[in-house]
Amino acid sequence: MGKSTGFMEYERQTLRERDPETRTKDWEDYTVPLSEEEVQEQGARCMDCGVPTCHSGMELNGVTTGCPVYHLIPEWNDLVYRGQWKEALKKEHEMNNFPEFTGFACPAPCEGACVLGINEPPVAIRTVERSIIEKGFDEGWVVPEPPEKRTGKKVAVVGSGPAGLAAAAQLNKAGHWVTVYERNDRVGGLLTYGIPEMKLPYSVVERRVNILKEEGIKFMTNTEVGRDYPISRLREEYDTVVLCGGATVPRNIEVDGRNLKGVHYAMDFLHSNTKSLLDSNHEDGNYISAKDKDVIVIGGGDTGTDCMATSMRHNCKSLTQFDIYDKKGSVRDNEVNPWPQYPVIHRVEYGQKEAEAAFGDDPRAYAVMTKKFVGDENGRIKEVHTVNVSLSYDENGNKVRTEIPGTEKVWSADLVLLAIGFTGPEQDLIEKLGVETTVRTNVAAQYGKYTTNIDGVFAAGDMRRGQSLIVWAINEGREVARECDRYMMGTTQLP
Missing domain, CATH: 1.10.1060.10 (Alpha-helical ferredoxin)
Structure with missing residues (x-):
């Protein structure tokens, strides 16, 4: 090759x-x-x-x-x-x-x-x-390819993130009538409102969604199943239901001062920013602004980086990202992280590059644990208190973080963004459907099969596996379509 x-x-x-x-x-x-x-x-x-x-x-x-x-x-x-x-x-x-x-x-x-x-x-x-x-x-090579024949079967896909879109695309290809339900005003889920515009432009999502529409898929936005659209009606009108609602419950941080004004979940920050940007180029003011603020992002992953890059475009006053882990080496450690494992190395992503260019230094603080938030007389965040920690493992392989005496520090903050992951899917729809869950609150459905305890109801993507990658969501969306097709038709030609 x-x-x-x-x-x-x-x-x-x-x-x-x-x-x-x-x-x-x-x-x-x-x-x-x-x-x-x-x-x-x-x-x-x-x-x-x-x-x-x-x-x-x-x-x-x-x-x-x-x-x-x-x-x-x-x-x-x-x-x-x-x-x-x-x-x-x-x-x-x-x-x-x-x-x-x-x-x-x-x-x-x-x-x-x-x-x-x-x-x-x-x-x-x-x-x-x-x-x-x-x-x-x-070049115009990507064009709608609607199925030549329809089976007459109807499928409801709940959630229009990457798993839902992949499931819908494949089920439509098999000839079924597919309707995708999305509670937000735009299709795309995480792709639209979880990843900022400079990293994944909405036009990229929209052009693919337009092709899916031309291929025969119906999208129902501003429609939350279980609230705007009754569960009973869903089961009556569709032969099968595919749950792809994602893992959207953010992980919280349990410290004093958590409820102070100015402390927000990362997704609330990113979602409001993108919606206001797409709706009005920020003219409506309906977003959480970092302008002229000392911003602290808690969490060292991709979402934290996206929060940093968004804050930079708001013209923040200062910007710091807390990472609970030590700074990694520039090359992989072949003893503990050998090929073909994903290389766990120090990376400088786009958001960090932008902050360093503006403020002169790497914006990250490593091995830092937040101890408490302190507010002013109006209940707004003004300080974040931290301590450095060392990482070890107990006899069962569990992580143990030990505070290092003398490393306590107080940081000025007007805006704190929590980007420390997600704990699982929201439970309201799951409970109304009577779908069983795992100990981690994910929908209980075997990988490769995707069937729940409710006949005709399937689940895939982050809603089933927990917080994961876009590419895993696409994988599961494609595979759940195959199993859903097999359930309705007795056999399947989908991969």
């Missing part, structure tokens, strides 16, 4: 980034595409390894490695290298309904499993993936 000597001739090149100081003045995509020739060179780096592992998603040491949708990565790398872009697009769509979503917002566990990555920078898989689909749209 690719050019036999390509990995020796060409260096790894990912999408370029716009200047950090200028891009924070707008909400446009912060990246710049490579030229076709440059992308072909990246495809040429795919090294015809004997046993490729990039395309086989699995979990090693609790972290995803390889591609959960089993993308035909070596094949479309080779096709791009040879300039056969349309054929590469077909290969891309064989295993992934939405390569643009993963191309924009996936952390690329495929690259962590790239064989070349054992001793060289891995193939820039995500860059090639995104370049293929964007060229496909630019």
Whole structure:
């Protein structure tokens, strides 16, 4: 695959980034595409390894490695290298309904499993993936493909995030009539309101949704099943129901002062920002603003980074991100984190680059634990009190964090954003349907089967597996469609 000597001739090149100081003045995509020739060179780096592992998603040491949708990565790398872009697009769509979503917002566990990555920078898989689909749209190759025949069966998909969209796309392809219910005013779930505009533009989501509509899928927005749309009616009108509502209950932090004004969940901050931006370019003022504020983001993951980048575009006064973990090394530790595990290394993401360009230093504080919030006489946050911690493990392998005496610190804060993950799905609809849950409150449904205890009701994505990656959601959406189709028809041709 690719050019036999390509990995020796060409260096790894990912999408370029716009200047950090200028891009924070707008909400446009912060990246710049490579030229076709440059992308072909990246495809040429795919090294015809004997046993490729990039395309086989699995979990090693609790972290995803390889591609959960089993993308035909070596094949479309080779096709791009040879300039056969349309054929590469077909290969891309064989295993992934939405390569643009993963191309924009996936952390690329495929690259962590790239064989070349054992001793060289891995193939820039995500860059090639995104370049293929964007060229496909630019050339007009991505067009609606409605099914030739309809089965007469009707399916309700609850939730329009990546799992729901993938399930709907596949079930529609099988000829069923599919209606997707979304409680927000726009389709996309996490894709629309959980990932900010400069990272995943809504236009990218909208153009795919428009294709799905032309293929025959019906979308019901501003409709919350169980409140706006009765459960009884849902079961009467549809042959099957697929639950893809996500894991949207945010993890809280139990410290004094948690209820002070100015302490918000990350998703409330991101959601209100994107909605106001799309509705009125922020002119309506219906969002949580970081303008001229000392902002502290608690949480070192992607959501925390998105909060930082959003705060930068609000023109915050200062910005700090708390990470409970120590600063990682710049290269993987092969003893505790060997290939093909996803490399656990120090990374500087787009939000951190922007803060460093503005304020001069890495905005992160490592091994920091929040002790309490302190407010002013009006009940607004003014300080965050922290202490540094060391990490160890007990005899059962559980994490133990020990406070380090003398490391106590007080931070000024006007806005605190909690980006420490999610605990599971909301329970109201689950309880009304009578669906059983696991000890972690996720819908109880076996991976690969997706059936719940209620006949004809299926579940997939984060609502079933808990907080996870977009690419896992697409995987489960595709697979639940297969099992739902089999349930209704007795057999299935879906992959």
